[in-house]
Each structure stands twice: as C-alpha cells, then as structure tokens.
Amino acid sequence: MVTLQKALWGIILVVLVTCPYHTQARIGTFWHVTDFHYDVNYTTTGDSQNMCWDHRVDNTSPGKFGDYGCDTPLELVTAAIQAMVKIQPKPDFILWTGDDTAHVADKYFTTTKVVNIIHELTDKLNRSFPNTTFFPVLGNHDYYPKNQVSHYGNHDY
Ligand SMILES: *[C@@H]1O[C@H](CO)[C@@H](O)[C@H](O)[C@H]1NC(C)=O
Numbered sequence: 001m002v003t004l005q006k007a008l009w010g011i012i013l014v015v016l017v018t019c020p021y022h023t024q025a026r027i028g029t030f031w032h033v034t035d036f037h038y039d040v041n042y043t044t045t046g047d048s049q050n051m052c053w054d055h056r057v058d059n060t061s062p063g064k065f066g067d068y069g070c071d072t073p074l075e076l077v078t079a080a081i082q083a084m085v086k087i088q089p090k091p092d093f094i095l096w097t098g099d100d101t102a103h104v105a106d107k108y109f110t111t112t113k114v115v116n117i118i119h120e121l122t123d124k125l126n127r128s129f130p131n132t133t134f135f136p137v138l139g140n141h142d143y144y145p146k147n148q149v150s151h152y153g154n155h156d157y
C-alpha cells in the first residue's frame, strides 16, 4: 500500500521561485498540480484487476488513498488539496496541467462525464483557493474520446 505522504508527493510539486529585484531577492510561491487522474469508481473493496489499469504490480488490496497501478480515489484528491492549503494557502498562482480523468477505456466515458470530472476538481480547487489565479492547461485525458482534441471547431472547449 502506498503511504499517504508518498502518494501526496506523487501528485503535488511545490516550487520556490526566486527572482532578482534590484539588489534584493523577491521570493514567490506557486503550486503546480498535475495528473489527478481522478477515478470516480475507485473503491477499497473493488476488484483491482478491473478497477486498476496497470496489472504489472500486485495491487490486490487497494488502499484508502490509492495504490500502485491504480488511479486516484476521491480521498487522495481531497487530502492533497487540504495539504496544499495547510502548507501554502496563499500562493501567487496555481499551475494546473490537466490529465484529470482515470485511465479507463473510452467506452466508460462520455463528454459529459469528462466535463463533470473537470468541473468537480475545479470546484474543489476553487473552494480551497478562492482568491488565487489559476493557469489551467488541458491534457490528453481531458477530452472525449481521449487524445482526440481537434485544433479547430471544437464544440466543448
Ligand atoms: C463508473 O462505473 C459506472 C458503473 O459501472 C460506469 O457506468 C461508468 O462508466 C464508470 N465511469 C468511469 C469514469 O469509469
């Protein structure tokens, strides 16, 4: 089982930026969150052979906060965002580089399901950082069908 701490660092990176300002250094902070791969169907009692996407690892008893080869349960999403607020509640900005949905086949998704997952994460982040500017970027898993986002004439985005 993955420990909470290891799992948190898996999806959160914090970077301190320094930039010269006259002769003194000004220090700013930002959060970079990426690859939530939130699995709305994750459960600790689930059959990992069906629920988890990578079967090269032994993940027969999925943990509360996720497991190797599996996508992210709601508990981990919530704990990660709570940890962000605890560690740095007022970053200068938040970079959010997408890949929000689970590694499951397109047959389990629709545009509405993908948009709902992005909406749920947006809502959680916005509630936790109501006054922070976000710079969101879409990943290949943030479109239905995945990897197929078109360059023009895109109805959804
Ligand atoms: C979650 O499970 C339900 C019920 O089996 C299924 O209809 C749905 O497509 C699944 N969604 C995802 C995103 O895996």
Ligand SMILES: *[C@@H]1O[C@H](CO)[C@@H](O)[C@H](O)[C@H]1NC(C)=O
Residues within 6 Å of the ligand: 122, 123, 126, 127, 130
């Ligand atoms: C974030 O929350 C504020 C306050 O509730 C709301 O006005 C705003 O529309 C929300 N932004 C997004 C992107 O959901």
Ligand SMILES: *[C@@H]1O[C@H](CO)[C@@H](O)[C@H](O)[C@H]1NC(C)=O
Residues within 6 Å of the ligand: 130, 131
């Ligand atoms: C966000 O800004 C509003 C308006 O200035 C303020 O009332 C609120 O306390 C701020 N929230 C946080 C979490 O900083």
